Amino acid sequence: MFGNLIDRVVTRKTAEIRIAMLGPRRAGKTSMLTAMYERFENALIAEKVANQVFLEADENTKKVLSANFAELRRIIEEGGNVSEAITGDSEARTYSFDLKRSRASRDTQIRLIFQDYPGGWLVSGANDASNYEYKKVLSFVRDANVLLVAVDAPYLMEHAGVWHERRNLPKLIAKTVSEAWGSVDATPRMIILVPIKCEKYDKNDEQRKQLIEATRTGYSDLISNLSGLPHCAVICAPAQTTGCVTFDSFRETEDGSIPAPVFTMPEERGYNPRDCSQTLRYCLVYALNRYVKDAGVGWAGRVREFFKLDQNFVVAARILASGCRGVFFQTMKK
Numbered sequence: 001m002f003g004n005l006i007d008r009v010v011t012r013k014t015a016e017i018r019i020a021m022l023g024p025r026r027a028g029k030t031s032m033l034t035a036m037y038e039r040f041e042n043a044l045i046a047e048k049v050a051n052q053v054f055l056e057a058d059e060n061t062k063k064v065l066s067a068n069f070a071e072l073r074r075i076i077e078e079g080g081n082v083s084e085a086i087t088g089d090s091e092a093r094t095y096s097f098d099l100k101r102s103r104a105s106r107d108t109q110i111r112l113i114f115q116d117y118p119g120g121w122l123v124s125g126a127n128d129a130s131n132y133e134y135k136k137v138l139s140f141v142r143d144a145n146v147l148l149v150a151v152d153a154p155y156l157m158e159h160a161g162v163w164h165e166r167r168n169l170p171k172l173i174a175k176t177v178s179e180a181w182g183s184v185d186a187t188p189r190m191i192i193l194v195p196i197k198c199e200k201y202d203k204n205d206e207q208r209k210q211l212i213e214a215t216r217t218g219y220s221d222l223i224s225n226l227s228g229l230p231h232c233a234v235i236c237a238p239a240q241t242t243g244c245v246t247f248d249s250f251r252e253t254e255d256g257s258i259p260a261p262v263f264t265m266p267e268e269r270g271y272n273p274r275d276c277s278q279t280l281r282y283c284l285v286y287a288l289n290r291y292v293k294d295a296g297v298g299w300a301g302r303v304r305e306f307f308k309l310d311q312n313f314v315v316a317a318r319i320l321a322s323g324c325r326g327v328f329f330q331t332m333k334k
Contacts, residue, residue, distance in 0.1 A: 023150030025119030237326030243272030
């Protein structure tokens, strides 16, 4: 009772953590969000984090991502072309998740805002940096606390990565981040490189190491540029968004354009994603730590710290961090 009274006296506004997606068209950005959404509640319950915090998607986010998930399940069960299952939006879209102290709480302490947009907007910057759509991408990156970079794994791994540059645009991504964040930005930030469609390359520990090292090499320009930003963490966290769809081959083209991937599915089809909650886990650890650290500033912060008003967030961050499976390419300095 007394703690609740103190909490109201030193209450804070809702903290917003903005998370922007980066990746070309059909790299799997929307599929990654869909799989993450479908898994996040079970992940929190399994980790017993639900005893500390409550995370809930807003109604529009639930509607859109639930529809995406239903379509993905239908395609898998019917044996259709999974690579074409979820198409991105033709306009920018935000997906919002509210983090509260409990399911019964009326107040939202942290709001996670995921910013998605058509992948073609990024590609437009390859030819014209003054393009209006590319400038929108720059603004999304500039405002973001966290970046999720979708890596189309077959183009990274197959044929010594000969199509990686043309498909995943790592140099353009490095340029975009550098232009948006500059070289002396002291804002704590995080970038998560997420190899997707990686079922073929993540069957055991040795394969996973090879996938992670290929990602490190494939995005060396980005990682190198970020070395001047000591408050930016860089993480590689592969995610199998279906768990049952495996890359088979590329369908070659006569005009020399980027080939299309061909995937196979087992006879006993079943949606079985793996590690899709990892991206959300890292985002939550970042958000919780930022909230607790920022809450400790000034006299109100000292009151909050004395009465341990944010202890549940401290505990939740610790539990979530213990289950992180990604690899740090660069850690964030305190």
